[in-house]
Amino acid sequence: MPWSRIKPDTNEPDFQIEGLPDNRDGRRVSYAEAINEALSQALGLDPRVFVMGQGVDDPSGMFGATRDLHLKYGAERVFDTPLAETALSGVAVGAALGGMRPVYFHNRPDFLLLAMDQLVNHAAKWHYMFGGAACVPLVFWACIGRGWGSAAQHSQALQGLFNHVPGLKLIMPATCYDTKGLMLAAIADNNPVLIIEHRMNFKQRGLVPEAPYTLPIGKGVIRRKGRDVTVVAVSHLVVEAYAAAQELSEEGIEAEVIDPRTLRPLDEALILESVARTGRLVVTDTGWKTGGVTAEIAAMVAEKGFSSLRAPIVRVANPDLPTPSGYTLERAYYIGKDDIKQGILKAVRGA
Amino acid sequence: MPWSRIKPDTNEPDFQIEGLPDNRDGRRVSYAEAINEALSQALGLDPRVFVMGQGVDDPSGMFGATRDLHLKYGAERVFDTPLAETALSGVAVGAALGGMRPVYFHNRPDFLLLAMDQLVNHAAKWHYMFGGAACVPLVFWACIGRGWGSAAQHSQALQGLFNHVPGLKLIMPATCYDTKGLMLAAIADNNPVLIIEHRMNFKQRGLVPEAPYTLPIGKGVIRRKGRDVTVVAVSHLVVEAYAAAQELSEEGIEAEVIDPRTLRPLDEALILESVARTGRLVVTDTGWKTGGVTAEIAAMVAEKGFSSLRAPIVRVANPDLPTPSGYTLERAYYIGKDDIKQGILKAVRGA
Amino acid sequence: MLPTAEEKLQLFRTMLRIRRVQERIESEYMQDEMKTPVHLYIGQEAIAAGVCACLRDDDAVNSNHRSHGHYLAKGGDLNAMMAELFCKATGCSGGYGGSMHLVDVAHGNMGTSAIVGGGIPIGTGQGLAFKMRGLDNVSVVFFGDGAADEGTFYESLNFALLKQLPVVYVMENNGWAVCSPTATRHSGDNVFHAGAGDRLFTAKIDGNEPEQVFAAMAKAVARARAGEGPSFIECVTYRILGHAGCLQQDPKGYRDPAEVEAWRARCPVCAYQRTLLAQGLLSEAGLAELEAELAAEIDTAFAFARQSPLPAADALLKNLFCE
Amino acid sequence: MLPTAEEKLQLFRTMLRIRRVQERIESEYMQDEMKTPVHLYIGQEAIAAGVCACLRDDDAVNSNHRSHGHYLAKGGDLNAMMAELFCKATGCSGGYGGSMHLVDVAHGNMGTSAIVGGGIPIGTGQGLAFKMRGLDNVSVVFFGDGAADEGTFYESLNFALLKQLPVVYVMENNGWAVCSPTATRHSGDNVFHAGAGDRLFTAKIDGNEPEQVFAAMAKAVARARAGEGPSFIECVTYRILGHAGCLQQDPKGYRDPAEVEAWRARCPVCAYQRTLLAQGLLSEAGLAELEAELAAEIDTAFAFARQSPLPAADALLKNLFCE
């Protein structure tokens, strides 16, 4: 599947990267390399860390994210698994209880539906259910498989499901810098953390310091300042929203683009503060619209930031349909820069 | 577990029951009997219908819902299953593809997490994914297990998850009349339908016609008329919201109570029309707040009914925590009439 | 049970047809007209052919991501399959499904799941439906050794045994799940193989021998039709090309080239061709004729696919629900 | 391996203690002070006692909804357990868990899952952690015949075999899952029992005989500590009371009273008491002393539970995350 023909490899836009102020001349690596480096450093620094998952030791190594780690850290600490997502998720929970720090890779969120029982009924509840007696420090990772006719069962952006689960932290990075720092933060966290990546992000190259660093879970970042409308964009749509905002700037509309980076906990203060300035909100997410991430962010603002709002909230999300395979249907299905532009225009001009 | 001590059996309040205008002297049956009657009639009328699930032929028969059906229709058509929710859900999908109409009972939504792969990746997608070539007419049923220390893994109200899934219909009845009519409608539907009941509903007795009837999936009903605020309440909270509204009437606040009955498809028009009149919205649900049912309804109104809104939307939902077991913690955890009253006051008076 | 001479020729024809279709897809895949992840069946043809030769149109097949062979052997329309791979409205799934989601209800191709193991319980439920409806039809599930890792297999087999369902579980053990060999995933021979003894008809056979597949399947089908319950047939075989896409897209280094070569030498299509030629059931002339016929059919199908219309603009919004 | 005289007395003491605690809960349950769904262990005591007698404090146990016996046999604190049942802040799970969620990490009670089958992979992962950390500790999973229906069992066992994990799978086959007999759920003897042969140590034993449990477990633990991999022990037993709650809450009519009576007659506690008395290892006086001691301990625990404070008002909001 020639992903390169879907979206060519590009440098990340020059948007603001918190913590990296003077970053224009930094080291640039691919998105996959950024994750790979985070994993490698975590494995090197903490003997409790291990990496498991169907195909982590493949030559392709999870789109490059886990490539060659088994050679560096050994097959005991970086291992392939049977196709048994339900039990293996429980194995990760048990290993965490037993003092390890598992990082469990799934190449697509679709397969996490087999892990729901262990993620939601077990991992997310264990600490609370036993009154704090035990911790479950683990990281689940999956990458949304958009494109090339991946179709209904291989392209789902299921963050809307996991966003509903108390006890799980949910991270959706959008830059190379963030994916490294948030991976290291997730591994260091004493709780179950789910990282959902997007296949399109893997086409990016960005500025990434070599030394290990963590970024705070629960802190968003303003990617672009603007006075007219707040656009909260998730995952690879941050890049799309940024592009939309840049284009609309020529029409005199200045959109502020917020990348929440983590959906749970959500940086509500950042969003509310922005809406207080702009009075308008567009929320865009790669998942389905109904009952998804855009619903929660919109509802939160309708509840806590209502007095700032000067226009209806606009949601730009995938249609409430399974993903079709055919490329023409795919094209009609997926949202991107132009849909966000329309959403912004609707929020600003009412049409 | 003496459920009777948690909530005594009561007649349903005299609120409006669409389709049953002169209903005060009708036949009154228990909630369980209403479901049982629906199933019995479906089994009697359509040889393709069958009922499966762990414990459907128990003496307790799913809190009475399936009681004795196996005696009447035989063990071939009403059968117990192994504890294998993942595969048995797929078995139901396959049986539906093979021309049957399975009704699969789970006594608690918590166990549906093992069925997510088949429900979300298969049942909900099959028709679309094959361009309409095959239908999957099946009904999944589960009953929220609130109370008596059921704790984190036996009391979840997971509608917020399923509300996000295109291709599934999601029904949450609140009255005896509705649960019978919607069960018959769900069985007659050519698509996968999930019915989520609430343990508290099973304490109700209500007016139910004996002959089989169906109610439209996707149509809500106004349970109480009011001019000051719209309260959208789900499942057993309809009764609580009604009680809250009645009490507030004495304080001069007239709340309109809407029971959407089906969450997916949602009767958006009914809600928007009401908010257009009242200008205020409270949404209350038995599930978690973040990313749940209240989020979607709030977001929908903030998007499509913004111009009617005169105050922040208020959400009254379970806290974002696993359910604790201890009764004092349970009491602090669960929401009911008083929380809804506070929510209404907040919407109307701003505090 | 041995196939008759006619059945042998038919087996061979099915195998060769699958092979030629797969080869054509492989050779054209890099042109990027088929924008769908293909999982080619080359090397496994004897299984689909042998299994489906024992089935009727109204028997059901549920299969997986690697379904081209199953679809064709079960009578699926080639034009509709190719159109599906070209993402056209005339595709068997209307362009909604792609290579991983082929369907042809009229011929009992009830659909495929690209969730590994996902189709196993569905095929089991199809068997339940046949039994409840009092029919003597059989439901077949095709799945890989990877799918046998999944708990749905265990749960499904237990249920099928419990209810004595007319289901035949056909495991295509091609040694690999993507880049993972069976040995990194299975703790040994499939547990059911020895486990269920008298209660389950099991066979572990050479999946590259169509007549072995046919014989085991004929027995399993007869049992199923007679109400004697499920069977489990493990077919040992090999995936000669890469996991997905065409050969040049297969990552290097995960398997020993000698292993691939050894299995190439055991090519089921070539081997069976030699057998039938040696047995005099097939002549060189007959073979040439068959090849020509298949080439023409495939040309037609590709032309049909290319010329077919794309889905209409409003198709996206259709088919979520069945009326 | 046979238990020593001292070990025998200890086995008996553990069994009797579990029994008396369960009886007391049963007798007081209708007072509704314990507002938590209890699943009593009466009839199955020999299993928890025999298994845990072979374990160290730092070995791990993962268990299920019916965990009182496992918790106590593994060294869990009785006061903290009773306080948990009374929903008090002093409960082993701080009042968050209830009867189905007991924990005592110091003694290796790593927690329980009330999702049937949910604890099996977790205990497997615990074994993985031990192995990765280079320890010789053992992870034990207790689960019922109902849980053996679940695919997680198959998946877990496959993984444990693959990685040769120090896990002992203890299946308590009490014949029932709520009101469903094994025969309506299992297609026959557990497939693994015969299946894995040389690779898995398996034993199917009389779960009402503590010394049989002890012997099988001792062998399994020795193998696990020596790095020889997992074991599977099926203990045949019976749940003498109802599925949940006290006896009078058990629905009537789902099982034959004669079956219950036959198993009551095979009460493991009474039988072992008779054995030890007959062997002269236990005297009537010693027994009376033991009974008195246990009664006093139980009185104390119930008093502790009753007198303990309820969770503080802000407790609800604590413990979602671990800092």
Ligand SMILES: Cc1ncc(C[n+]2csc(CCOP(=O)(O)OP(=O)(O)O)c2C)c(N)n1
């Ligand atoms: C539940 C699930 N996990 C992982 C995958 C990714 N995946 C697709 S095909 C495949 C290998 C399947 O192996 P096998 O069942 O042996 O079939 P084969 O490809 O060898 O024909 C995997 C892991 C998936 N589709 N579904």
Ligand SMILES: Cc1ncc(C[n+]2csc(CCOP(=O)(O)OP(=O)(O)O)c2C)c(N)n1
């Ligand atoms: C996944 C799941 N399905 C159903 C239930 C409801 N349930 C609770 S206990 C139980 C029976 C379990 O039987 P078994 O494992 O044999 O344990 P036993 O109660 O006999 O000790 C069932 C069905 C559950 N808790 N979890």
Ligand SMILES: [Mg+2]
């Ligand atoms: Mg394979």
Ligand SMILES: [Mg+2]
């Ligand atoms: Mg049992």
